Amino acid sequence: MLPPMTAIQSLLLAEFGPEQALVSEAALTAYECDGFTIHKQRPLAVLLPENSEEVQKAIRILQREKVPFLARGAGTCLSGGPTAILPSVVIETARMKRILEVHADDLLAVVQPGVVNSELSRHVAHLGLHYAPDPSSQAVCTIGGNVAENSGGPHCFKYGMTTDHILGLQVVLPDGEIAQFGSSCGPRAHEFDLTGLFTGSEGTFGITTEITVRLSPNPESILTLLAAFSSMDAACESVEEIVAAGMIPAALEILDQGTIRAVEASVYRAGYPQEAAAVLLVELDGPADQLAQESNEIRSIFAGNSALEVEEALDQEARARLWRGRKGAFGAMGRLKPDLYVLDGVVPRTQLVGTLRQIAAIAKKYELTLTNVFHAGDGNLHPNISYDGRDAEETRRVVAAGHEILETCINAGGSITGEHGVGSEKLDHMKLMFEEADLQVMERVRMVFNPEELCNPGKVIPERSACSEVARWPQMAERIRKAELEADEGRLSN
């Protein structure tokens, strides 16, 4: 039984003061969802700690009072990861934004979780280093959030996911104890790899307070190519041929025509050819002579697939322009409709063409506006459904189409999420991918870290009793009920 909300607010205000404890309705509204706007849950309060000890103090109070809590970084997550299922207190780590140590010789840095992803790379650029994971939201998303979700990005085809760049973690466990996983040298060989287990656990094992990350030396040279094709098949075929030729480019990204046109009509305009059915962005990095050789091979592949045109970024400005369109693609979708549902399925790369056709058929079936921008090298699709969240009937079709698309990915031998996480969005999709025994074992592991399930309760592992997405997303359920009532009234009046 939760104490009355005002009592929790009063307690937190008394302990943290108004600068660090937000309780007003206006303030809390800003925290009711992340980038997955279908599910909303206004928090009971928001705490803004500045160091590990303050996170520990907050957790100890909430643990004592048996109030659920969850961490939140910049709120850019696209799956509802930092949006609570139950009324909870949000512990926002955005004020924990100090880069604590940089050791260039050791190729590592120690940061607080609120450090913005791209800020770390900027901070170490003068040392010839960078932080490799680069989610599209890297200009605003935090490294703590990246750890929680095991974020990816365009360059993870070659350089791996966030987990491959995390050497150690300091975390506050759900009982308030501070734990150290891994080390400045990486996971310890003679211990269980709790760093790897914690990364991507979506905030259900505790809250990260310090992160030791691996820094990567900047490549000797970078070469970026953009090829336009008259069909999506030709773009995907080019990707397959590049990999089959033994090349591992730093990035292989495809945007379809709908995305190209949205980008070109937006502030992210990149000069993509608007008549193209798809563009393929290829980034190579490495020794200059190797890049020249690979560039020639790739141009031959493009020619073999009847590329309409090929542009090579000749300088940093041109490279930034080509990437601006890709990185701004999700933002550009705002021009199509007020809301955007970004899906995140994965298929084996060889299944891309067939899966994209099935996705197009699903969009047609549900009469939805769907565009694609995706990490082709990894087979990580991002079908984007543009819709109007005020239209409950359309929202219902969006959710149904999303479910069917992820089912299609599973049937192709893939995954329901490549980098966005399960969050509240894909809880029920977990049952498409995992069987009861798989979930039972995950539950046993969660119980070790989070036995009272106060820390981000209800996430990652779905309830296995009869439940549906609408039961988890109360506000959406209300909208759908209203739409059904209106439909019934319409039928009656007819």
Add this chain to the structure above:
Amino acid sequence: MKVDYLTEGQTEVDRAEDLHDLLSSHDGSPLRVLGGGSRQLELPPASKSVRLLRLSGMNRIHRLEAADLTCSVEPGLSRYDLDAALAEKGLQLPCTGGGSLGGLFASGEPSPMTPGAHSPRSLLLGMNCILAEGLEFKSGAKVVKNVAGYDLQKLFVGSRGLLFVATMLHLKLRPLVKHRAHLRRRSLEISRAFEIFTRLRHKPEGVSALCIHREDDGIALYLTMEGRTRSGIASLEKEGFEECKLPTLLGGERQNNNLELIRGQVRVSKVLELLAQLPESVAFSCSGTGQFECQASPDLSDSLLRSTFQLGGQAEIRRAKAERRGLSTAMDPAHQRLSNGLKMALDPGGVLH
């Protein structure tokens, strides 16, 4: 296979179904899982008499998707056989380490030899497993990118088979490189050696393995260069590097039976400090990621564990008499508590040793 701890015979299993049947009807007596057994004398002895459970017969390749750069293999498959099958398709598993694939991952060794290289943990995409109580489950996926559910396969890496048993491993592959060369430069003065060592660590392309050895006539640098052109190899040859055999740490070499092998890891910037605390006669090598190996007497081993801990690193005695194997630097208390909790949660009967 010879081991130096108490055993009560062994059972060989060739198929996952047989393993399931065996564990489902098991009486709860202690078991120790092994593949080919090549690492048994590097692991701490079991705390009680165990029955050995050999998986070397589970050695099939179930799926090899060359175009997707993934495969699924049974844990008893040898690295040698996998490499041969992959080479036919122009592919490789881009990490070092031999023996069985299950053993390679369960041992958590080796860590990459240079910062940009793949570690085994980054290559294990998912797995099928079975708990000691007989419950079969899976974790991860067969595709190269997946964040659905908890990454339980990470718990297998380095677990030494103490938590659950693998029945299938889903692996990430890479194309075979076109040019590869193993190079060395010998008789270097220590500061010069570390200067080159540091420069090569910051070279992101081409250096796939790097290590430094203390030898009789000074410090030697060993490295592997690979890529699609020979240009990087040629420039190092101009600097005085010469071709040699595959670089390894000391563990890959013959060991003096009177000495112990200690394996550990410190930040690379601390290696010189660590080296300064060891007599010059002590064999020492260190990789580009700060993983070091040292052959020393038991007294010196104990001192090295203390020094490593003080420098913020970690180390363990890997080859020694049974009673000393597994002695290591201290673990964070919360980490220890959670590790014990995981063991209790996944193997409550304490069957796996």
